[in-house]
Amino acid sequence: MNADATTRLGHSASDRRGLRPLEWLNFFLADVQTGLGPFLAAYLAAGGWNPERVGLMMTLGGGITVAVQTPAGAIVDRARHKRAVLAWGVAALVVGALLLLSDTHLALVCAAQVLIGSAGPFLGPTLAAITLGMVGAQAFGHQFGRNQSFNAAGNVVTALLIAAVSHFYGMRAIFLVPIVLAVPTWTALAAIPAHRIDYARSRGATTDGHTHISAASAVFADRVLLAFFVCAALFHLANAAMLPQLGEMLSRHQTRNAAAFMSACIIVTQLVITCTAPTVAHLAGRIGRRPLLLLGFGVLPIRGVLYTLATGIVPLIAIQIFDGIANSIFGVVSIMVVADRTNGTGRFNLIQGALATVVGIGAALSTTVGGTLIQHFSYHVSFLGLAAIATVAIAILWFAVPETRPPTENAASS
Numbered sequence: 580m581n582a583d584a585t586t587r588l589g590h591s592a593s594d595r596r597g598l599r600p601l602e603w604l605n606f607f608l609a610d611v612q613t614g615l616g617p618f619l620a621a622y623l624a625a626g627g628w629n630p631e632r633v634g635l636m637m638t639l640g641g642g643i644t645v646a647v648q649t650p651a652g653a654i655v656d657r658a659r660h661k662r663a664v665l666a667w668g669v670a671a672l673v674v675g676a677l678l679l680l681s682d683t684h685l686a687l688v689c690a691a692q693v694l695i696g697s698a699g700p701f702l703g704p705t706l707a708a709i710t711l712g713m714v715g716a717q718a719f720g721h722q723f724g725r726n727q728s729f730n731a732a733g734n735v736v737t738a739l740l741i742a743a744v745s746h747f748y749g750m751r752a753i754f755l756v757p758i759v760l761a762v763p764t765w766t767a768l769a770a771i772p773a774h775r776i777d778y779a780r781s782r783g784a785t786t787d788g789h790t791h792i793s794a795a796s797a798v799f800a801d802r803v804l805l806a807f808f809v810c811a812a813l814f815h816l817a818n819a820a821m822l823p824q825l826g827e828m829l830s831r832h833q834t835r836n837a838a839a840f841m842s843a844c845i846i847v848t849q850l851v852i853t854c855t856a857p858t859v860a861h862l863a864g865r866i867g868r869r870p871l872l873l874l875g876f877g878v879l880p881i882r883g884v885l886y887t888l889a890t891g892i893v894p895l896i897a898i899q900i901f902d903g904i905a906n907s908i909f910g911v912v913s914i915m916v917v918a919d920r921t922n923g924t925g926r927f928n929l930i931q932g933a934l935a936t937v938v939g940i941g942a943a944l945s946t947t948v949g950g951t952l953i954q955h956f957s958y959h960v961s962f963l964g965l966a967a968i969a970t971v972a973i974a975i976l977w978f979a980v981p982e983t984r985p986p987t988e989n990a991a992s993s
Contacts, residue, residue, distance in 0.1 A: 598722065600770035601710060605726045607764040608669070608702065609733030619679070620823035620946075621841050622750050626683040630827055634950025636688060637823065641943025643696030645936055651700035652932020655708050656782045656925070662768055665705045669768075671698035673761045680754040700939075704931040707914055709771065712781025716922055720915050724860025727911050731852030734845060742842035783918065783927030804920050804930065806979035808937040810876070811913060813972035814905075815941030817879055817965045820949030822848075822902065825886065825895065828958050840892065844899045851903020852910070859911045868912050868919070869982045875908030876973045883966025887959040919983040 623633045658664050675694035678687045707723065714722045737760070741753045826841045863871055882901040889895050917934055921927045945965070952961035 598713065598725075600767050601713065601722075602725060602729045604665075604764065604767040604771065605706065605729040606733035606736075607760060607767050608665075608706070609730040609737065621826040622679070622753065623683060623688070624827045625750050628683070629954070630824070630950045631954045633823075633827060634820075634946040636692060637946035638943045639689065640692035640696040641819075641939055641946065643693055644700050645939040645943055647697050648700040648936040648939055649929070649932040652704045652929040652935070655701065655704045655928040655932070658705075659778055660773075661705050661709050661712070661776060661781065662771060662773060664701055665709075665768055666765060668698040668701040668705070669761050669764050671695070673758050676754040676757045680751060680758070700932065700935060703935060704928045707931060708781040708928050709776055711783065711918070711927060712776040712778065713771075715777075715780055716783070716918060719918055720860045720864055720911075721857075723914060724857040724911050727856035727860075727907070728853050731849040731856060731907075734849035735853065738842040738845040738849065742839045745842075746839060779925075781928075782925050783921045783923065801920055803980060803983065804917075806975065807913075807916060808934060810872075810972050810976045810980060811909075811934060812937040812941035813968055813975070814876060814879065814909065815938045816945045816948070817883070817941075817969035817972065818902075818905065819942035819945035821883065821886065821962065821965060822899075823946060824949045824953060824958065824961060827953075840896070843896045844902075847896055847899035848903040848906065851900055852907040855904070855907045856911055859907050860915070863912050863915055863984070867982045867984045868916050869976075869980065871908050871912050872916075872976060872980070873973070875905045875912070876969065876976055878905050879969035880966040880973075883962045883969065886962040916983050919985060922985070 620633050620637060623636065624630070628636070655661065655664060671694050675691040675698070678691035678694070681687055706726065710722055710726060711719050737756060740756050744752050744756060822841075822844060825844070859871060878901040882898055882905070885898045885901070886895070889898060913934060914931065917930050918927060921930050949961045949965060952964050
């Protein structure tokens with residue numbers, strides 16, 4: 580057995596207890612974020628907002644995220660106290676939830692979106708940086724898959740809590756859930772020993788800790804990454820609006836059951852991610868990143884078409900299986916691609932931020948594009964339009980993005 584394989588086994592055996600707080604941090608942080616995500620569209624629609632206005636408000640939050648995301652990655656690269664960065668990010672989310680809890684007045688919702696949109700960009704890169712700093716490049720894929728599994732499980736638990744809270748106390752009360760669950764999030768974060776997070780390793784740098792490539796070169800010189808960024812933007816342009824606008828469509832006729840329906844959709848998606856994320860990480864090490872990405876992108880247009888064909892609540896919820904497959908693959912493999920292309924550069928978190936920026940651009944535009952198509956045509960036209968965008972993403976992925984898996988990882992996986 581070679582040294583890389585031994586390292587990976589060491590992390591899965593002797594170091595497992597030390598990684599438990601990291602995994603539970605992913606679980607509870609998902610709890611905080613879920614209550615501020617897809618439920619917001621249904622909450623605003625139930626409050627009388629029209630689809631176009633909902634789309635514009637979701638775009639506001641997404642636009643702020645786009646503006647902050649790449650600088651956030653650069654800040655995370657330089658930050659030596661990464662736990663503090665994450666703690667402040669969670670605090671900002673809590674304040675945003677408090678504002679949404681108070682009212683749906685335009686000024687309050689805008690302020691909440693500013694806070695949430697500004698804090699969110701720091702969370703994902705910081706979690707990934709902490710993971711890389713704790714386990715190193717060779718074990719990163721395995722541990723990141725486990726992180727995503729815990730994250731998805733947290734989403735399931737939160738969706739159930741929100742469904743129960745909305746049923747007994749109304750839609751507005753759902754924002755109490757992320758506020759309360761911020762406490763165990765901070766507790767899990769505090770349980771991670773600061774000395775376990777290696778500063779150089781957490782940014783993808785060599786052992787001397789120096790950055791050997793400029794920020795501009797890291798972002799613009801790698802044509803493979805640029806092509807992948809285009810695919811990622813189109814993927815989220817097609818994907819981000821699908822579930823929120825499905826919730827809007829149903830909430831206009833069944834306001835009381837809207838949150839329960841959204842919870843069911845999220846539960847199906849997140850259960851699929853919980854069950855598949857570790858397997859996706861394992862397969863990405865054995866067969867490569869590209870085949871899995873093609874599969875994940877390929878199910879998205881199928882999902883869009885199925886939304887126009889399904890009529891009952893149960894079939895619509897079942898379609899979320901495809902959402903779970905796509906998001907499990909993209910969520911795990913996209914960060915592995917970034918780690919592949921930035922290993923030794925010291926720019927891991929910067930490129931994570933750049934990827935999140937293009938994802939945010941796609942997601943922010945998605946809600947506006949979807950809302951406009953609904954306003955001027957119909958929900959079915961919107962779903963089909965989003966499916967067409969996904970098809971373009973698949974074509975670019977097929978022709979312009981090669982395999983990125985390092986040969987050493989292939990050998991270790993054999």
